[in-house]
Amino acid sequence: MHTYTRFRIRLTLQTLAQLTARLRSSGEIVVLALGPALLGLLAVAALPPMYFTSCPPVTALGLLVLHALAMSLPVALLRPRILPAAVQAWLAPLPVPPALLLRASLLVAGLLLAPLALAYAASLAIWLLQHARPAWLLPLRAIAGTLFSFLLTWACACGLLVHGALRPPAPRASSTASAAAGGAGYVPQPRPGWRFLWRHLFWLPLWRQGSLAGLRQAALLGGTVLASALWMARPALLPHPAGALMASVLLVLFVHEADDALRSQLVRLQAAVAGLPLMAGTLGWRARATLLAGLALPLLALTAGGLAAGAWTHTAGYAWLALAWSMGPLLVCTPPFTPRGRTALVALCMLLLCATGSRIWN
Incomplete structure (x- = not known):
């Protein structure tokens, strides 16, 4: 060779x-839950x-x-x-x-x-x-x-x-522009807002330096939306419990991956934020709140689709909605566990969602 x-x-x-x-x-969670x-x-x-x-x-x-x-x-x-x-x-x-x-x-x-x-x-x-x-x-x-x-x-x-x-290969950026900019006088900049901090501290690192975190979350989000649409459409070839299982598993994995990426980035930012006029605790809680707001978008779409399909008319539908909406705050806001404890928590959420979702339309 x-x-x-x-x-x-x-x-x-x-x-x-x-x-x-x-x-x-994630593999351990899927094997343990399914x-x-x-x-x-x-x-x-x-x-x-x-x-x-x-x-x-x-x-x-x-x-x-x-x-x-x-x-x-x-x-x-x-x-x-x-x-x-x-x-x-x-x-x-x-x-x-x-x-x-x-x-x-x-x-x-x-x-x-x-x-x-x-x-x-x-x-x-x-x-x-x-x-x-x-x-x-x-x-x-x-x-x-x-x-x-x-x-x-x-x-x-x-x-x-x-x-x-x-x-x-992409050409390397020339240092002439940066040197010219460095020679100019310092111009004070206004204090950045939260959107600027979120974009540069949490969003852009998902896509830079060959990171696959952003691509994984985008793939999980697309899979969650597609599985939820199939679940609510109820095609003849797809059993109803199978649609509930796919949508529930992908939803939990999407929330878990997003929370894991946020926690990893917060750990990396601890040393960098220590010398800045930012409180690490406040930054972490604001980042978690922004993440929860983003995670609510696919849940809102799924809730609206379920209302149109008549999925939330029985006890199983109400229970699934309550579990799905409470899963995000539970995983994002809880303190870090041991890896096994975290796996058990995510697997428990997955099991509960799969069990209740399989009872809808059954």
Whole structure:
């Protein structure tokens, strides 16, 4: 194996190890709260491409292409971490042949998509080996459609990695402007408002220096909104408890990730804020209040959607709403626990929401 290929694979493995370490707490929460339900989620991994093959050929082809593009989005989110800007600038002058770059990108994309391939294989086995199969499920077409979707996802992921490796590194900012600005006289600035402090101390660090915290929270927010919309729409192919489970789990994980990012940033700011005319305690509580105001937006949308769908008309609906609205202040305002205590608290919130949500429309 070429040295360049080995380097790219080792860089990918290091990135995956770091990502696994960062997502360890969320993974423990999901396993503790859901447990056997994960097998049910694994069974539906290949359900979209299998079902798309039962449509007319042109429609099936379009749906499979869209599904493959959607499955390659995580690679687009991980690309800045798999090939950081500093490494890209170091690799740019090297004479890497296009064929070698393509082979390395294919191997890296295959390494990233290996869990998806295993999930597809397990889902196909679960659906095809059962005796009572749905009428729309044709084994050969289901296998061919799933294989086509996975290969197209692999090709899209490889294209994203090749494009990221060929993209020229961003030029470094010149210090001439900063030196000229430093030579000018000092002009006192007005005291910054809270919006300025929130943006520069808490919002921008989510997206800078290769951080994936902002992308993770954006993905969880989008997943929460999509799962909630499916839950309230009540499609025929999706059981009602499954929609409640997905919406509840993603909502709790979204709040947990946002609170975890805020607590981590407050810890990093302690030394920096010590010499500024800001009280660390006041800054923390104002940041938590702003976070709770932001977390209320998806809950408001979900509450309005439930009112339109008639979900909050029974005791289970009232209980789910009360738990969902009280979960944010509970997780954000409680003092820091031990990691196990925090995991238990988040898992308890997830279990209660899943249990009450599954009773709605049931």
